Amino acid sequence: MTRICEGRVVIVTGAGRGIGREHALEFARQGAKVVVNDLGTGRDGGGRSGAPALAVVEEIQALGGYAVANCDDVADWDGAARLVKMAVSAYGRLDVLVNNAGFLRDRMLVSMTEHEWDEVIRVHLKGHFLPLRHAAAHWRERSKAGERVEARVINTSSGAGLLGSVGQGNYSAAKGGIATLTQVAAAELARYGVTVNAIAPAARTRMTEEVFAGEMARPDTGFDPMDPANVAPLVAWLGSTESGHVTGRVFEVEGGRISLATGWAHGPGVDRGARWDAAEVGEAVSRLMAEAPDPEPVYGASGGPGGPGAE
Template sequence: MGYLDGRVAIVTGAGRGLGRAHALALAAEGAAVIVNDPGVGGDGSGNDASPAEQVVKEIQDAGGQAAANLDSCADWKAAANLVDQAVDTFGSLDILVNNAGILRDKMSFNMEESDWDAVIQVHLKGHFAPSRFAAAYWRGRSKAGEEVYGRIINTSSESGYIGLVGQVNYATAKAGIVGMTLTMARELERLGVTVNAIAPRARTRMTTGSFAGYRQPEEGGFDDRAPENISAVVTWLATPQAGHISGKVLACYGGELELQSPIEHEAGISNGAARWTVPALIERSPELFAHGRPSGVLPLREGIGS
């Protein structure tokens, strides 16, 4: 018996890296999985059916159920078809893991319009489009008087609320995913749907540069950058036991799990009933930083990757 027996999941970007690990982990707990991946390169170019088909084979060889979907999750009609495929193939949809992403890192002053558009399209629209059609499916079931089991697990990044140099397109998309997560968690709560986001650190094609100096563990040792470390968190959020958790952002790496508050009230100053003036702000602004973060740019945490 698995925690997800009888459930149906979609995992986007599931042909490699984190998505592959998520698909295998969900299937190991009994979920039938739609493995979505058009097989593009790390920058979004090209296409290759073999990664998705290989993951499907791995799941089926282990006794699970899976089917491949080779469309782009950032395509509106394809996202609708992705949800339809899950329902038509396995009878329902219970879990959506939005994982697909690409990188086109450049400094802001060197970034081309195409670099910006491609990353925003795949990450931000590629998260929203499947979520929109999954939400519509669950709302339809609720209106029909049926019990709804719904889980959306999004993939953000610490880059989105810390700001990693050379990733203005990626960080913007990942910050947008946090906003999407919080909003949809509120909108779908009454339907019985939870919406959460993870901010993972793991070794994948997208993070090769971030972990360039990383040493592989000795044989049999704990690999704290393995994608499988993250998949346990994703699978847990998909279970009935996590049904009370929604609208949260969880940073996860190795054996660590951190509840994040990316945007929070930290300090404030008041000028009473009077409008602020520039001289008053110059005089009193140090109060904002007296007991909290320094007024300059924050140093990066050691080990943070994409």
Template sequence: MGALDGRVAVITGAGRGIGREHALLFAQEGARVVVNDLGGAPDGTGADAGPAQQVVEEIRAAGGEAVANGDDVTDADGAERLVRTALDTFGDLHVLVNNAGILRDRQLVNMSDEEWDAVIRVHLRGHFMPLRAAARYWRDAAKAGRELRPAVINTSSTSGLFGNFGQTNYGAAKSGIASLTHIAQLELDRFGVRLNAIAPAARTRLTESLSGEAKPDEFGFDPDDPANIAPFVAYLATADCPLRGRSFFVHGGSVQLFQPWALIDGIETDHRWTVAELQERAGRLADVPFELNLPW
């Protein structure tokens, strides 16, 4: 018996890297998988149906069930077709893993309009569109009395939650995805939908310039292997997982819970502030410790 037996999952950006590992493990755990991928370059240009189909063939060769889908997740009609692929092929939908992404790194002052728009579109809109399509199906199912126990796993990043030089577009989108997860949980909880976000750290074609080649430890464990991310995502996708509305850093064998934005200090008065008063009292806030608890 697999942990995901009977579950139908849509995984975006599943042709390569982290998404591919999600798809393979989900199928191994018994899920029927829609492998979505446009097959574009790391910057989002181009298209190739090959990577998604190859993952499907790997799953089928291992005895699993999967189907490829090449729809654009940033397009409303494409997102609807993506959900419809799961329904028409496997009869239902229980899990959505939003993973598709691209990079167009550039310092803010040199970033073009298109570099900003492309990254925001693929990451943030590319999460919203499939989520909305799936949520509408789950809302109707809940109203019809069907208990599907749906799960959504969104993909944020430490570049958004901690910040990273040269990635204002990517970081803004990834931070937005964490907020999208939290607010969507508030809205969709009544329909029984659970949403969580992960900020994964792994070696992929988007990060290979940073992580370099595989460096297994003395026991042969490679903490940067993208396959390390999949087990926690599969756990979040299980029908009885209790976690909801949370964001997690996942790397190697480590899973850490993020603390959302929190009020940690302040100043108060019983009247409207004057600038002179703020000049006298607000400056001390610059000296309040602001600890990000970086995991590296």
């Protein structure tokens, strides 16, 4: 059987449970050497334990694969630096970074505290930037030394980041930021042989178990559309050398379905050729709205879809 990530060195953050764990296991099955990063916190982000990361390492080793555990905080500058250094120290280099770590602090905006906002932005958005920043420096150094780099970054956005989600203003803002960070990083890092893509997964995890509690395996086929393992094959392929022509993209993945998300784009416009009179703006906006398609509804809004998936 062809193993599409044979010999590649992969970091997966938040890999102790859920979608991240499935990423780590799938990369190992595809021949990669894996750095399993997880703080081992509770569902609410409290506490720390090395047990979840070590358990995944043991699973990979039982499969005959190679893995090491890392319990650094990816939203801390020095912690993210140590994570990248661990991969290089253990296996000689880094080829793939999968940013997946995160948690929720759901609240309506009128009730959300500053701490709940800051913590979610820190863990998701800063927790994507810092490992990416240190990994990018590693790849730039290798590229400038004349090495042919075929590196991959796979970020984790969400349907909430693409469309918004009622009661998840902090999470939606962080995940939307991750989607645009992905596009910027793809443009900036291409010169060093790095592709950067993102996924917006829907699956059953600690963060979404209540949302998808009623989604079970289909009795006729046994296929569970909310199994987090469904997400991993796409991520493993994006981490392989086969995906070098794909960058700056966001993929939605749920069950057996993969779709390519399309984001903001320039729509219809009107140019007056001079400064607008405020009284005339309303008519112009009405014409533009009549020409443009209706926006996708926000998750959880009246008439909108249910809650989005998360890692």
